[in-house]
Structure formats: structure tokens, C-alpha cells
Amino acid sequence: MLETAAIYTKVNDTLFKNNGKYATKKEDFKKIVKDTSEYCREIHVMIPFYAQVDLDDSTADGYDSMSLSDKASAKQSAYAKLDDDGVKKAKEKAKKLAEEVLKKAQDGEDFDKLIEKYGWDLGLEDPSTGYYFNKDTTGYPEELVKDAFTLKENGISTKLTENDTYGYFIIKRLPVDMDYVEQNIDDMIYSYDTPAISKLYNEKMDKMEVKYCDQWDKITADSIT
Incomplete structure (x- = not known):
């Protein structure tokens, strides 16, 4: 073997x-x-469905000192315990926040700071690199890839991108960094x-x-x- x-x-x-x-x-x-029709570099603010879920008192006490990974685990755990009505309300609250962040992005607020304040993607704790992919790349949400390719370089989402697993995305497409390549x-x-x-x-x-x-x-x- x-x-x-x-x-x-x-x-x-x-x-x-x-x-x-x-x-x-x-x-x-x-x-x-x-070739912008073949390859894309992007960053995004990811706001998952669990982003606005309330935590129990014991978890909430130490929440602010947690790493982003631990915060996500705590929120995911609380989200998993919700009934259907609770899930529906959590998604509505997450969407409302995502719409607020989308407006901030469209109004010209610093996108990196929006990621830092509202984003939940562990791969973008340092957004300086971003993600690189082509249209056939696997491992990324299909909706994210599709919507990122509709943007021009330095363009920002005009609408929310929704994925059943990851939640909501506000996307910014960046020029490819050839030094990184x-x-x-x-x-x-x-x-x-x-x-x-x-x-x-x-x-x-x-x-x-x-x-x-x-x-x-x-x-x-x-x-x-």
C-alpha cells in the first residue's frame, strides 16, 4: 500500500x-x-445564517474574548438547536444585517474594515490576498463564483449573494496580483x-x-x- x-x-x-x-x-x-472572463480574484463579507443568533448566558460571557473560529463554533452550535421558526427568524436577522453591510459597501466604506467588523470567513481574517478561482473551480459556493464574475475589477455587489450553506455574501472583485501569481x-x-x-x-x-x-x-x- x-x-x-x-x-x-x-x-x-x-x-x-x-x-x-x-x-x-x-x-x-x-x-x-x-483574462477577466476566465479568472477572478475576490474578497467578500460573509454573513452566515447563524450570525445573529443569541447565545446562552454562560457562552455569551466569554464570547468577546474568543477567536473568530471559536465564535463561529458557538454560534453554529446555538443555531443547530433552533426549531424551524427559530431558524427562519435567524435567517431574517442575518439578511437584514447583510443588507445593511451591502449598503455600507455601496456607499464607499472601507471594504477591508467591513470584512473585519462583520465577516465570518476564516480564510479572510487577512483579506489582503483574497480568493483566486476560475469558473470551473471546485470548493467554492457556486453562487459566489457566478456573481463574482459578473463584477468588473474593483466592482462591488449591487445585490446580496445567497448560498444555502454559507449564508449571505457581499462581494468585491479585485485585480489579479501578478506578484502573488x-x-x-x-x-x-x-x-x-x-x-x-x-x-x-x-x-x-x-x-x-x-x-x-x-x-x-x-x-x-x-x-x-
Whole structure:
């Protein structure tokens, strides 16, 4: 198993990373990230549905001294205990706050400070970098990606973006920082190529014929040990 894992890693690194056979070439990628229809850099104020949930007295006492991660955990725990009516009210309160923050952003208030004061995204505690993605990037809310691409560089949301899991987003699209790209280009290319890599693996596997021996169904954790 260890040998197979090592071989898999070597094959993956050789073919899909650092100018490998199937990796996007660095010069091509630099052109891609400059194309605003293909690539996006954004920051956002994320206001989750649990943002305005009330805490019990024992949790509320130490709340102000908590880290953002611990505050989120406390709020999520309280939100999970709500009944349907409580959830509905929590979402309404979160939306009201999100609309207020959206107006502040549209009125020109410092976006980084809005993130610091109202945002709940742990990845943006330092918003100086932001998020980079293309339209096929996985791991980001679909609505966030879609709405971010509708903005021009330095543009700010004109409406709230809502996601069933994460809540509400107020988005600001930023110009791509090519110095950052140069410093992180290998990881960025691999992330960019991941959907195509998955597609290639699936195409290869679909062409394979898998045969099992007669003993296959008899293998269990106990029989192996």
C-alpha cells in the first residue's frame, strides 16, 4: 500500500505538476489569469445564517474574548438547536444585517474594515490576498463564483449573494496580483487543472475492464489481519 501510494504521488507530480505533460504551461497560465472572463480574484463579507443568533448566558460571557473560529463554533452550535421558526427568524436577522453591510459597501466604506467588523470567513481574517478561482473551480459556493464574475475589477455587489450553506455574501472583485501569481504559480496551476485532471482520470477508468477473482467478496477486515 505504501509503495502504491508513493508511485501514485510520483505519477501525479510528474504528469500534472511543474510543467508536466498534462499541466497548463506557466506562460499560458499567466495569460489566463489576466483574462477577466476566465479568472477572478475576490474578497467578500460573509454573513452566515447563524450570525445573529443569541447565545446562552454562560457562552455569551466569554464570547468577546474568543477567536473568530471559536465564535463561529458557538454560534453554529446555538443555531443547530433552533426549531424551524427559530431558524427562519435567524435567517431574517442575518439578511437584514447583510443588507445593511451591502449598503455600507455601496456607499464607499472601507471594504477591508467591513470584512473585519462583520465577516465570518476564516480564510479572510487577512483579506489582503483574497480568493483566486476560475469558473470551473471546485470548493467554492457556486453562487459566489457566478456573481463574482459578473463584477468588473474593483466592482462591488449591487445585490446580496445567497448560498444555502454559507449564508449571505457581499462581494468585491479585485485585480489579479501578478506578484502573488508568480510566487504561487505551481499551486495555482494545479488547482486550475484539477477539474481537467479528474476528467482525464475518469475517462481512463471508464475504458478499463475490471475483473474480480472468486475470493474478492470473501475479503474482510478480519480475513486480512
